[in-house]
Amino acid sequence: xxxxxxxxxxxxxxxxxxxxxxxxxxxxxxxxxxxxxxxxxxxxxxxxxxxxxxxxxxxxxxxxxxxxxxxxxxxxxxxxxxxxxxxxxxxxxxxxxxxxxxxxxxxxxxxxxxxxxxxxxxxxxxxxxxxxxxxxxxxxxxxxxxxxxxxxxxxxxxxxxxxxxxxxxxxxxxxxxxxxxxxxxxxxxxxxxxxxxxxxxxxxxxxxxxxxxxxxxxxxxxxxxxxxxxxxxxxxxxxxxxxxxxxxxxxxxxxxxxxxxxxxxxxxxxxxxxxxxxxxxxxxxxxxxxxxxxxxxxxxxxxxxxxxxxxxxxxxxxxxxxxxxxxxxxxxxxxxxxxxxxxxxxxxxxxxxxxxxxxxxxxxxxxxxxxxxxxxxxxxxxxxxxxxxxxxxxxxxxxxxxxxxxxxxxxxxxxxxxxxxxxxxxxxxxxxxxxxxxxxxxxxxxxxxxxxxxxxxxxxxxxxxxxxxxxxxxxxxxxxxxxxxxxxxxxxxx
Numbered sequence: 281x282x283x284x285x286x287x288x289x290x291x292x293x294x295x296x297x298x299x300x301x302x303x304x305x306x307x308x309x310x311x312x313x314x315x316x317x318x319x320x321x322x323x324x325x326x327x328x329x330x331x332x333x334x335x336x337x338x339x340x341x342x343x344x345x346x347x348x349x350x351x352x353x354x355x356x357x358x359x360x361x362x363x364x365x366x367x368x369x370x371x372x373x374x375x376x377x378x379x380x381x382x383x384x385x386x387x388x389x390x391x392x393x394x395x396x397x398x399x400x401x402x403x404x405x406x407x408x409x410x411x412x413x414x415x416x417x418x419x420x421x422x423x424x425x426x427x428x429x430x431x432x433x434x435x436x437x438x439x440x441x442x443x444x445x446x447x448x449x450x451x452x453x454x455x456x457x458x459x460x461x462x463x464x465x466x467x468x469x470x471x472x473x474x475x476x477x478x479x480x481x482x483x484x485x486x487x488x489x490x491x492x493x494x495x496x497x498x499x500x501x502x503x504x505x506x507x508x509x510x511x512x513x514x515x516x517x518x519x520x521x522x523x524x525x526x527x528x529x530x531x532x533x534x535x536x537x538x539x540x541x542x543x544x545x546x547x548x549x550x551x552x553x554x555x556x557x558x559x560x561x562x563x564x565x566x567x568x569x570x571x572x573x574x575x576x577x578x579x580x581x582x583x584x585x586x587x588x589x590x591x592x593x594x595x596x597x598x599x600x601x602x603x604x605x606x607x608x609x610x611x612x613x614x615x616x617x618x619x620x621x622x623x624x625x626x627x628x629x630x631x632x633x634x635x636x637x638x639x640x641x642x643x644x645x646x647x648x649x650x651x652x653x654x655x656x657x658x659x660x661x662x663x664x665x666x667x668x669x670x671x672x673x674x675x676x677x678x679x680x681x682x683x684x685x686x687x688x689x690x691x692x693x694x695x696x697x698x699x700x701x702x703x704x705x706x707x708x709x710x711x712x713x714x715x716x717x718x719x720x721x722x723x724x725x726x727x728x729x730x731x732x733x734x735x736x737x738x739x740x741x742x743x744x745x746x747x748x749x750x751x752x753x754x755x756x757x758x759x760x761x762x763x764x765x766x767x768x769x770x771x772x773x774x
Contacts (some may be wrong), residue, residue, distance in 0.1 A: 287379025290530055294326040295529065302532055305564060311534040312565040315556070324542060324553040324565070325529050332463055332551070333377050333423045334525035338364035341436055344427065352427040359423040361524055362452045367434070370443035380528045387581035388454045394717060401721035404699035406604045406730060413450075420449045448603060458581045459531035462523045466548045527551060533567035535575040538587040540568035574598040574724045592646055592738075593730050601727040603642045605695050609630075610640070610655055613691045620659045622666060625660055634673060646734040648688055650678035656687060685743040696729065703729040705710045 281303045288295065299318050305311040335341050340363065341349050349681040354360035368375040375381070391411050394651075402408050426434040428444055435444065529546050530553055541557040542565050559565060569577070574584040574597070585598040593599075611628055615618045632638060640652040657676035661669060669675065680688065693759060701709075716724065 282527075283379060287383075290377065290379075293331060293529060294330050296322075296324055300324050300565060303308075308534050308564065310532065312532050313443055314559045314561050314563050316561045316563060318555055320558050322555045324555065325424055327529055327551040327553075329463070329466075329546070329549055329551060331376075332461075332465070332525040332527050333365065333368065333380070335360045335364055335522050337525070338368060340364045340367045340434070344431060348427065348430070351673065352430075353423050354427060355521065357419065357521060358453060358456055358524065359419045360521060361456060362449060362753050363424050363427065363528040365455070365526070366443050366448055369448075370435075370439050370702050377526075377528075381384055382422060384455050384459070386451050388458070389716060389720075390449075390454060390458070391579055392450060392454060398717050398721070400700070401718055405721075405725050406573075406602070407579050407724060410575075410579055416450065416453055417446065418763070420446055424449065443732045456524065456526070458528060459576050460524050461527045461530060461544060463525040463527065463546060463551065463603060466546075529553070530567070532772065533565055533568050535569040537571050537587050537600060539564075539566040541566050543545075543567065559560065571600045573601040574720075575601070578720050578724055582720075586723060590644065591732070592734050593644055595730070597723065597727040597730060599644055601644055601731060602714055603695070603728045603731045604638045605642065605649075605652060605691065607638045607640070607655060609694060610652060611659065613694050614656055614659045614687065617687055618692060619656075619687055621661060622663055624659055627661075627666065630670065631655060631675075634675065642735055644731060646738055648692075648735060648739070652691070653678040653680055653684075656684070656691075663680070682743060682746040685739055689736055689739045689743075692732055696732050696736075699725055699729065701725070703733055746758055 284294065284677075285297075285302070297315075297331050299315055301313050301315045303310065303313070312324075330337055333355075341354075344354075349355055349360065354363060365381070368377050369381050374377060387393075391402065391407055392413055399408060401544065403754075425444070428440065444607065444733065464506075515623060527544070530551065533553070541559050541563075542553055542555045544554065544567070545554055569581070571582075577584050577598070585600075586596050586601065589595055589597050590599050607628070611620070611624055615624055635651065637651050640649045640655075654675045654677070657678070658666075658669065661676065698702075703726065706722050706729065709722050710719070710726070
């Protein structure tokens with residue numbers, strides 16, 4: 281760590297070396313830990329804003345020119361920041377960030393780098409379709425390389441094969457995915473306190489690494505170095521890629537589910553890591569990723585959380601896990617069971633126009649989403665009711681009766697069949713020696729299976745209660761009705 285600390289200090293970063301240490305932590309790789317008892321509200325380190333690495337602070341966008349930057353669509357997504365990082369690395373010691381880039385990892389355990397055999401272990405999970413390798417490589421071919429080849433003065437041919445390869449592109453993209461923060465431009469409202477601090481935000485829709493609380497500030501239109509604004513003005517882009525930044529020192533902190541005890545705050549000229557809880561000597565200093573599910577943790581960072589689960593689940597896993605159920609699966613099951621009425625394609629197209637929901641998420645409360653129930657009911661509507669729904673642009677209310685429960689259960693059962701192994705088989709696998717990647721894959725899919733299995737058990741219990749309590753009569757109940765109301769056979773108020 282000496283080289284990194286020396287570089288950080290030489291670039292006017294300030295670290296409280298009496299309070300925070302850096303090094304290898306068993307089971308967590310490199311991280312930060314308390315050298316002494318640290319109180320809440322303690323300033324661990326300070327980073328000049330200009331020391332963050334982004335498309336605003338790198339000189340490359342200005343050298344390439346605003347017109348060319350937009351022409352090659354480097355103002356959209358991460359291609360621009362990746363190119364900046366590759367270019368800064370190619371500058372060697374003359375780059376301000378040479379000491380930082382040299383310390384960043386070049387190997388990753390994320391699925392982006394897994395073999396096809398390892399990826400097979402993730403079949404059925406939400407990970408595989410979100411890796412985005414094909415899209416990333418398309419950006420490399422269509423954005424980054426044409427831009428680099430257009431300016432041999434900035435990208436000498438002898439350096440293209442060393443610093444601008446597809447392999448390095450994936451490495452830089454993975455560094456952003458796993459370690460970046462979203463650092464908004466500073467907002468200076470009339471009468472606002474210029475010294476006020478706000479919590480640094482992370483842009484999870486872009487995949488930015490550190491996920492911390494959002495502060496509802498609107499950034500002013502200014503750049504740190506006074507150069508022209510090179511951010512995207514595409515009306516379709518709600519996110520500003522210029523906000524995504526690599527933040528030296530801050531990215532050294534690890535994260536674990538609900539363990540955060542420090543957060544990154546920013547001022548007009550500096551970013552500061554400040555403790556949010558008291559930390560005992562020897563304890564790890566944790567930032568937060570926003571407590572995502574294991575599928576996202578594995579995809580972004582190459583690790584998973586394995587902590588005690590909460591009711592209605594039991595055992596170990598990630599309390600933030602989710603399961604995604606595709607709308608096309610719901611449609612297929614409804615049709616296969618002979619429950620769909622009329623032209624399903626027409627109804628689905630109308631559904632997508634009205635809701636734009638093509639995926640439903642089941643969380644660890646194991647409740648079937650109202651939107652999923654509404655889609656099934658839409659597919660089953662008699663023709664007159666379907667026409668009425670279209671006229672009023674009103675979706676069916678998400679209520680289910682005893683006759684609908686077996687169909688919803690079939691959707692869950694079919695979703696479970698998408699995995700290559702059973703829940704019981706995965707539990708046995710975890711008792712065996714496994715490679716790190718395979719173990720992580722098993723934990724991801726097992727967490728999803730726990731949710732599906734518990735959801736299925738809830739549906740069956742609900743059906744039993746309704747059939748026994750209602751003497752076979754149809755009784756409308758909400759999918760989120762609690763167990764007490766179910767046992768009494770009460771009608772939902774929703």
